[in-house]
Amino acid sequence: MTGADPSVVTEHRDPASAGGTVACGADPAPTPATPGASTQSLPHPSSPRAVGTTRRTSWVRQALARSTPIVAALAGILAVWYGVSYLVLPTSQRFLLPPPHEAFGGALSNPQLMGPMLEGLGRSVTVAMIGLVIAVVLGIGYAVVMSQSGWAEKILYPYAVILQTIPILALVPLIGIWLGYATVARVVVCVIIALFPMISNTLFGLQSASAAAHDLFTLNKASRWQRLTKLQFPAAVPSIFTGLRNAAGLSVIGVIVADFYFQQGAPGIGGLLRTYTLRLQMDALFTAIALTALFGVVVFMIFAALDRAVVGRWYGRPTR
Amino acid sequence: MTASAPPREAPTRTLVLDRVTKAFPTGTVALTDVSLAIAPGELVSVVGPSGCGKSTLLRLASGLEEVSSGSIGVAAASTSYVFQDATLLEWRSAARNVELVGELRGVSREERRARAQEVLDLVGLQGFEEQHPRQLSGGMRMRVSLARALVAEPELALFDEPFGALDEITRLQMQTELQKIFRLKRFAALFITHSVSEAVYLSTRVLVMSGRPGRIVAEIEVPWEYPRPPELRYAPEFAAITGRVSAALGEHS
Ligand SMILES: Nc1ncnc2c1ncn2[C@@H]1O[C@H](COP(=O)(O)OP(=O)(O)OP(=O)(O)O)[C@@H](O)[C@H]1O
Numbered sequence: 001m002t003g004a005d006p007s008v009v010t011e012h013r014d015p016a017s018a019g020g021t022v023a024c025g026a027d028p029a030p031t032p033a034t035p036g037a038s039t040q041s042l043p044h045p046s047s048p049r050a051v052g053t054t055r056r057t058s059w060v061r062q063a064l065a066r067s068t069p070i071v072a073a074l075a076g077i078l079a080v081w082y083g084v085s086y087l088v089l090p091t092s093q094r095f096l097l098p099p100p101h102e103a104f105g106g107a108l109s110n111p112q113l114m115g116p117m118l119e120g121l122g123r124s125v126t127v128a129m130i131g132l133v134i135a136v137v138l139g140i141g142y143a144v145v146m147s148q149s150g151w152a153e154k155i156l157y158p159y160a161v162i163l164q165t166i167p168i169l170a171l172v173p174l175i176g177i178w179l180g181y182a183t184v185a186r187v188v189v190c191v192i193i194a195l196f197p198m199i200s201n202t203l204f205g206l207q208s209a210s211a212a213a214h215d216l217f218t219l220n221k222a223s224r225w226q227r228l229t230k231l232q233f234p235a236a237v238p239s240i241f242t243g244l245r246n247a248a249g250l251s252v253i254g255v256i257v258a259d260f261y262f263q264q265g266a267p268g269i270g271g272l273l274r275t276y277t278l279r280l281q282m283d284a285l286f287t288a289i290a291l292t293a294l295f296g297v298v299v300f301m302i303f304a305a306l307d308r309a310v311v312g313r314w315y316g317r318p319t320r
Numbered sequence: 321m322t323a324s325a326p327p328r329e330a331p332t333r334t335l336v337l338d339r340v341t342k343a344f345p346t347g348t349v350a351l352t353d354v355s356l357a358i359a360p361g362e363l364v365s366v367v368g369p370s371g372c373g374k375s376t377l378l379r380l381a382s383g384l385e386e387v388s389s390g391s392i393g394v395a396a397a398s399t400s401y402v403f404q405d406a407t408l409l410e411w412r413s414a415a416r417n418v419e420l421v422g423e424l425r426g427v428s429r430e431e432r433r434a435r436a437q438e439v440l441d442l443v444g445l446q447g448f449e450e451q452h453p454r455q456l457s458g459g460m461r462m463r464v465s466l467a468r469a470l471v472a473e474p475e476l477a478l479f480d481e482p483f484g485a486l487d488e489i490t491r492l493q494m495q496t497e498l499q500k501i502f503r504l505k506r507f508a509a510l511f512i513t514h515s516v517s518e519a520v521y522l523s524t525r526v527l528v529m530s531g532r533p534g535r536i537v538a539e540i541e542v543p544w545e546y547p548r549p550p551e552l553r554y555a556p557e558f559a560a561i562t563g564r565v566s567a568a569l570g571e572h573s
C-alpha cells in the first residue's frame with residue numbers, strides 16, 4: 001500500500017492553465033490506497049521498464065529472477081505452516097491447521113470435491129473478468145470526460161472518491177436487495193471495487209503530458225480530439241496498465257466477497273468457502289483458499305506481464 | 321496569434337513587438353516596454369539573467385500568451401517553436417514525431433512521410449528514423465526537435481534555449497548545424513540563450529535584457545557573414561563582441 005490520498009491525483013492540476021493540464025511527475029504509476037487490496041502487497045517490481053534486452057538467455061534469466069522471490073515466499077509459508085501444525089498445535093487441535101500435505105491431499109484426491117470446486121472457480125473467474133472489463137470501459141470513459149475540463153473534473157471526481165471510500169462490505173447488502181443474489185449482483189460488486197483504480201490511474205495518465213507538449217499541440221492548432229488521441233491518451237497508456245493491474249487484483253477480491261454473500265444460483269469459489277466453513281470441512285476449505293490465492297496471483301502476474309510487454313514495447317525498449 | 325496583421329510601418333519585418341508589457345495575474349511583471357523587429361534572414365539572440373522574461377517573450381511572439389499592453393505583429397505563414405527540452409512524444413519514432421506536425425495540420429500521409437524524411441536528412445538523422453526518443457542521445461533528440469520545427473517550413477522560428485541542456489561538445493555541433501540550416505532556409509529567428517558566446521556565434525544581432533521586469537538594455541550587431549568557421553570563436557574580434565555583450569549584461573543584472 002502506498003497510503004496515497006486519492007485526492008493527490010487532482011493536485012497536479014492547474015485549472016487556470018490554457019492547455020487544461022500541466023505536467024505531472026515522470027512516474028506514471030500512482031497506486032491509490034484501496035481498502036482490502038491484498039494483491040497490492042505482492043512483489044511489485046518498481047521499474048520493470050528500465051531493464052531488459054532482447055536476448056533470449058537473459059530473458060530466461062529474468063523470468064527466473066522474477067519468480068525466485070515468489071517461490072521463496074511459498075517455501076517460507078509452507079515451512080511456517082508445518083512448524084505451527086506440528087510444533088505449536090497439540091495433536092487434539094491439529095484439525096485447526098492440518099499440515100499442508102493432509103490439508104491439500106485429502107481434497108485433491110477427491111474428485112467429488114474437486115469437480116464442483118473447479119467449476120466454482122471457473123464461474124468466479126468469469127464474473128471477475130466481466131466485472132473487470134466493465135470497470136475498465138467505465139473507468140477510462142469517466143477519466144476521459146474528467147480530463148476534458150477543469151469543471152468536469154471538479155464535479156465528477158468527488159463521486160469517484162465517495163465510491164472509493166465506502167467500504168465494499170457496507171454496500172454488499174444493499175446491492176443484494178436491489179439486484180438479487182446471483183450473477184448480476186456479483187458482477188456489480190467487482191465493477192464497484194475495480195472502478196476507482198481505473199479512474200484515478202487513467203486520469204493521472206491523461207494529465208501526465210508535459211506543459212511543453214501541450215504547447216506544441218496548441219501552436220499547431222490541434223483540435224480537442226487530436227489532443228486527446230495523439231497526446232493525452234498515448235501518454236496515459238502506462239498508467240492505464242498500472243490501473244488495470246490493480247483493478248484486476250481488486251476484481252478478484254470483489255468476486256470472492258460477492259460469492260460469499262450472494263448465495264443464489266450456482267456457487268462461485270467464494271460461496272464454496274462459506275459452505276466448507278459451515279461444515280468444518282477443513283481440507284476442502286484449505287484447498288479452496290489456496291485456489292483463490294492462486295487465482296489472485298495468476299491474475300496479478302498476467303496483468304503485470306501484459307504491462308511489461310505493452311508498455312515496455314511502446315514506451316521503453318527497442319521495438320525490434 | 322495575438323495579432324496576425326502585418327505591421328504597418330515596416331512590411332518587410334516578420335516579427336514586430338511594439339512597447340510590449342506583460343504582467344501575469346499573479347502580479348509578476350515579466351516584461352516592460354519591449355520593442356523589437358526581426359526581418360527575414362535575421363537571427364536575433366536574446367540573452368539576459370534567469371527569470372527576466374525571455375521565455376515569456378517567445379510565448380508572446382508565438383501567441384501562447386497575450387500581451388498586457390503594446391502590440392505584436394507577426395507576418396509569417398508558419399511559425400515554429402523549439403522548446404528547451406526536445407519535447408518529443410516518447411511513444412513515437414523519430415520520423416513519426418516529425419510527422420506529427422503534418423498530422424495536426426491535415427497534410428496527407430505521403431507528403432508527411434516525404435517531408436519528414438527530407439528534414440531528418442537535413443539535420444543528419446538518416447538511419448535513425450525508426451528509433452524511439454529513449455534510444456537517442458540528447459543531441460539527437462534535439463535534432464529531431466529541430467527537424468520537427470523545420471518540417472512546417474517556418475517563416476518565423478522561435479528557439480527557447482534549445483541547446484541549454486546539452487553538453488559542451490554537442491552544443492558546439494548543434495550550433496554549426498543550426499547555422500547551416502539557417503543559411504539554407506533564411507527564416508526570421510528569435511533565439512533565446514544564456515550563453516553569450518552562443519549568441520554571438522549564431523546571430524546577426526544580440527539583444528541584452530535586464531533583470532525582471534525585463535527590458536532590452538543593449539543591442540549589439542554581429543557583422544560576420546555566414547558560414548562562420550568554428551575557429552571564429554577564438555578570434556580577438558569575437559572576444560571584443562562577446563565582451564561588449566557581457567559588459568551590457570553585467571551592468572544591468
Ligand atoms: N504563467 C505564469 N504565471 C505567473 N508568472 C509567470 C508565468 N510564467 C512566467 N512567470 C514569471 O515571469 C518571470 C519571467 O519568466 P520567464 O520564464 O519568461 O523567465 P526566463 O527569462 O525565461 O527565465 P529562465 O532563464 O530561467 O528560463 C518569472 O519571474 C516567472 O516566475
Ligand SMILES: [Mg+2]
Pocket residue numbers: 374375376480
Ligand atoms: Mg526560460
